[in-house]
Amino acid sequence: MKIQKNKLHKKFGVKITGFDMKTNTKPEDILMLKTLLDDHAVCAVPHKKPLSDSAHIAFSGLLGPVARRSTPKISGTGLRLPYNEIVDQSNLDAQGNIYPNRDKRLAYKRANRQWHTDMSYRTNRATWSLLSAHVVPPKGGQTEVADMRAVYDDLPDKMKLLLEDLTAEHCYWHSRVLGGGPEPTPEERITRPPARHPLVHVHPTSGRRVLYVASHIRSISGMPKNEAIDLLNELKQIAIKPEYVLSYNWTVGDVLIWDNLATMHRGTNFDDQRYIRDMRRVTCREN
Numbered sequence: 001m002k003i004q005k006n007k008l009h010k011k012f013g014v015k016i017t018g019f020d021m022k023t024n025t026k027p028e029d030i031l032m033l034k035t036l037l038d039d040h041a042v043c044a045v046p047h048k049k050p051l052s053d054s055a056h057i058a059f060s061g062l063l064g065p066v067a068r069r070s071t072p073k074i075s076g077t078g079l080r081l082p083y084n085e086i087v088d089q090s091n092l093d094a095q096g097n098i099y100p101n102r103d104k105r106l107a108y109k110r111a112n113r114q115w116h117t118d119m120s121y122r123t124n125r126a127t128w129s130l131l132s133a134h135v136v137p138p139k140g141g142q143t144e145v146a147d148m149r150a151v152y153d154d155l156p157d158k159m160k161l162l163l164e165d166l167t168a169e170h171c172y173w174h175s176r177v178l179g180g181g182p183e184p185t186p187e188e189r190i191t192r193p194p195a196r197h198p199l200v201h202v203h204p205t206s207g208r209r210v211l212y213v214a215s216h217i218r219s220i221s222g223m224p225k226n227e228a229i230d231l232l233n234e235l236k237q238i239a240i241k242p243e244y245v246l247s248y249n250w251t252v253g254d255v256l257i258w259d260n261l262a263t264m265h266r267g268t269n270f271d272d273q274r275y276i277r278d279m280r281r282v283t284c285r286e287n
């Protein structure tokens with residue numbers, strides 16, 4: 001089947017039809033997809049039916065090494081999906097029921113509605129995330145993505161100079177608490193230690209510069225806390241202008257792939273007490 005491409009946004013993002021992640025697994029298919037991702041940072045790949053978890057994992061492994069759950073889960077969480085490579089981004093518990101409103105596991109999922117980039121709190125960061133839609137709510141629950149290469153390009157020179165040598169500390173728990181979740185227990189906290197990364201990095205395959213910010217950032221090296229908060233807010237306000245952001249409207253069977261080293265993203269609100277939203281992610285990592 002012929003592959004067709006349609007832009008998702010003026011600056012970035014492309015939807016490809018006629019590409020099936022179950023069968024388009026040859027080296028030339030992967031090369032084509034990686035080239036598209038380098039150019040567009042985000043790629044939507046619709047399928048007639050949701051991919052099976054095993055096909056989802058197998059395809060992701062062709063892009064790069066896949067992150068696996070190596071740390072114990074957040075206490076109290078059961079595993080709905082029996083794969084260490086799948087991050088369950090649904091609002092469902094291990095039995096397939098919607099989490100009650102006050103459940104801390106739901107609170108931590110809701111924290112993904114803040115702008116972030118995946119696994120920036122790891123030394124070995126996420127490269128591509130592949131999010132697959134199994135059930136989508138009738139209203140809300142779009143995913144928004146910001147083009148952080150374009151954002152960087154357009155920053156004033158004075159700001160570029162200020163950012164040049166700054167390093168940020170990213171911590172998973174920081175964004176969980178900021179997003180309305182409870183403080184982790186000491187046992188939970190040690191499962192995900194913080195990591196430091198430059199605020200600006202050179203994108204490994206396109207060679208373009210990227211503003212690498214996320215709600216996981218809890219401090220900036222050598223900068224007083226208030227100043228860091230102000231700077232991060234200023235950068236975020238620039239990055240989330242419509243000229244840099246695409247909003248993806250899900251259909252069951254879609255897989256959205258984004259480059260975490262070139263973008264920032266967030267889930268948007270939906271009635272998570274009334275509707276099921278079953279989204280599953282596989283994440284590639286740097287090495």
Ligand code: OGA
Nearest residue numbers: 089112142143266267281
């Ligand atoms: C993710 C994520 C947002 C969404 O899977 O990493 O942030 O819309 N998802 O579910």
Ligand code: MN
Nearest residue numbers: 112116117118
């Ligand atoms: Mn995410």
